[in-house]
Amino acid sequence: MQESISFTPQLAASPITGILWLIPAVPMVASGGMALLKQAKRKTAASLAIGSLSVSLLLSLAAFAHVVSNWANGVATRETVNFAWIQVGATNVDLGWVLDPLSAAMLVMVSFVGLLIFIYSVGYMEHDGNFTRFFCFLSLFAGSMLGVVIANSLLLLFMCWELVGLTSYLLIGFWYQKPAAAAAAKKAFITTRVGDVFFLLGIVWLFAQTGTLLFYNHGTGSMEAGALSALLMQPAALGLTAAGAIGLLIFAGAAGKSGQFPLHVWLPDAMEGPTPVSALIHAATMVAAGVYLIARVYPLMQAGALTGGTTTALTVVTWVGAFTAVFAALIAVAQNDIKRILAYSTVSQLGYMMAGLGMGGVAVGMFHLITHAFFKALLFMGAGSVIHGSHEEQDVRRMGGLKDKMPLTFATYAIGMLALCGFPLLFSGFWSKDGILEAARHWSVARTPFYMLVFGALLTAFYMTRQVAYVFFGESRGKKQAHESPKVMTTPLAILAFFAVALGAIGTPAWPWFKAFLDGHAASFDMQGFSEPGLMLLMGTSTVVVFLGLGLGWMIYGGKSPKAEEPDALERAVPMVWGWLRDRLYVDELYEGTVIAFYRWWGRVADWLDRRVWGGLVAGVAWLFAGWARLNRFLDTNVVDGSFDKGCDELSSSGGLLARMQSGRVQSYLRILALAVVALTAILIWSSRA
Amino acid sequence: MTPLAGFLLVAALLFSIGLAGALTRRNAILVLIGIELMLNAANLNLIAFWRYGPHPELLTGMMFAIFSIAVAAAEAAVGLGLVISIHRHAHTTDLDQMNRMKG
């Protein structure tokens, strides 16, 4: 059932909200400090990183406790601290942060999972030479992600969003000497950039329409009633209102970051980064940022919906999410790299989250986000442990029989896998996925997403069974003997496994604590929650689907250990379909053929333009100037100098002429004298005649 | 034609002859001779004007002529001395060859 927008009254900022900014700031400062450290100072780097994130975790827990205590007293928390950042003419551009149930829950999840992964990385990256740089980037990422979570201004969110993208780039390309890693980092950045362009357009449009980018600002924020009704008045293209159009633009940004189709192509390639990076960024947190963003701007997405109905924006979100869920799950079936399977699984689960947001509201989507964070991080870290123990082997067809060699890893991995599949009742994944399926069942627009998501659940169980069978069961096909990972790596696994189970408790229909917490009203344990019509049928359906998937997977793959060179069992059955799935349904090739080819052509055009046209222009101007200079030189040499020289020659020759009169002969002088006398006398006589 | 005019014409003729000699002869001494003739022509002019002028009793013309004679004599002495000196250096009195003061 979709929830209506609740306009929670804003509270005055409490002390914890006042220092909320420390939560992202401390890891960022630690990152700055680590940037100045020498590579050799590993212990210092690790302690700085872990210490700063622990501080963030403590503060997040304090904030969470504050919100919970408020909730227990029946008060819905929404506390903000806003300040003006830039003044543009008469308007201010404000930044600020907000403490409400959504941000509090997300803060705890991000800092807790992050801390566990930091501790895990100490063991995983032990043999790497760039240990300090790794933790520097990790800390920066943690700080930026926490900034995204607490942001009350879309602008601040965007800034931290970009920072998150930057750190993702840095961390994917951590081993930048590998060309594949460098290319993957570039691909990630550029693909998310495509989404971010639309996001930015949405931000600008929102600012232009409402005059503010703050979410909540005592009634004048952009997520509050006044701004939303103003946006609903504005018509945009294609029958959308401004609210719907902006919502879609923002969703485009979220789609890029959260790997929705068609911007999902970077996520599998991002597995080139170290496994802790994959765990933290591409499973638990950064890819969840897109989902979190949609949850944050949910009032905007939902604006204009009639009771029981939905908006265009949310419909689009749902369809994209559902399609991505099935699409990615299909591709995951045919992958052979342990991390790539998990990557496509992440894309698929993100699709689930988006669909959940679109159909069921903030609580449904966010619950799955939180449970997914835990078990996906667990799975990735388990995969990292497997890779570490198998001496850097990543192909599942070359692993096997690891359940005896790495028992702790196997146990925790199994828990994570079952949570992901949605094994009934015991595991959190079951409850969160069921919440989404429940919402899909009741969706007013169409029933198709429900069937798609059910099919996706089947596929999820199937490919995870395949993976586990290949990795942990059967005979060892690896080259060397595998060994269990050190405690520093297995302890976080255990902790995460615990939460993968325990978190289910806060989302059951009997005690919908999480939903109530987000909405701000009380929750009570009531077994009557199970008696909702159709709910038991749904739970039964999903149970059947899960077991079907597990069974099929075990039937085909369990117990057998085919060699890496042999074709897969399914491949032998449907080779053409297998080929399509293994080649990732040719999306990358499509992009290569169209967008990238276009850009290569455009690059050539630009190069031609630059070299011929602009370069020619510049050369032409230079030629003109050179010609002008030559003309000047010609004028100077010939006209100016020439005339000057000629003048001088004339003078000297005239001097020569005059010098000839100085013959040195007395008689000629006397002659001239006499001539002068004659002339003077003649004049005298002539004048006296008158 | 009055007697005075006649004397003046003779003096003019003598002056011109002297000038012609000074301008056309090569020898430096002949130039000095020409100069002497010119001076004498001037003297004749002076005496003629004294004789036929308004106040002969003032003796102006006569005095002028006498002083002129004296000066001419001195000048001839110095000039000829110079010619002799030049002849001692250049071993010639040819004026065409004496152009060391040319420009």
Place this chain on the structure above:
Amino acid sequence: MSFVFYLLAALTVAGGLAAVLLKNTVHCALALTVAFAGLAFFYLNLDAQFAGFAQILVYIGAVAILVVFAILLTKGSETPKDGVFSKTWLAGLAVAAGVFAVLGWAVLQTAPMLPKATAAPAVTVGQIGNALVDRYVLPLEIVAVLLTVALIGAVIVAMHDKERTR
């Protein structure tokens, strides 16, 4: 114009012409003497007896002798090989002719205004002497200085410079 005038004129002019035209320099000097004499007679004709005799004494007696001495000392008696007239004799002749033309024209122009014949003035030597020390004492002294300077100068100029090395 009396016959004496024409005779004297002819004599003087002939002497002058000879003085500038003759090839032999000594002949020129002697012709000059004739011209001087003619002029002296002219002065006597003009009742300037003192001037006339001064002319004879100074010019013929001193200047002419001086000229002859100079000719002798500069080997002027030898006929030069290039001719006696300079290269530019025609220009000089033209200029002299021009001078005569102008002067003659001046005389003829003012001829009607010239005074007619007058009585001869009676001038004694005593009067001249008196005038010399009375009215013309300054010119006299100056001429004395001039003559002294000229004397010394001529001596210095014409002296052999024995002291300088050749």
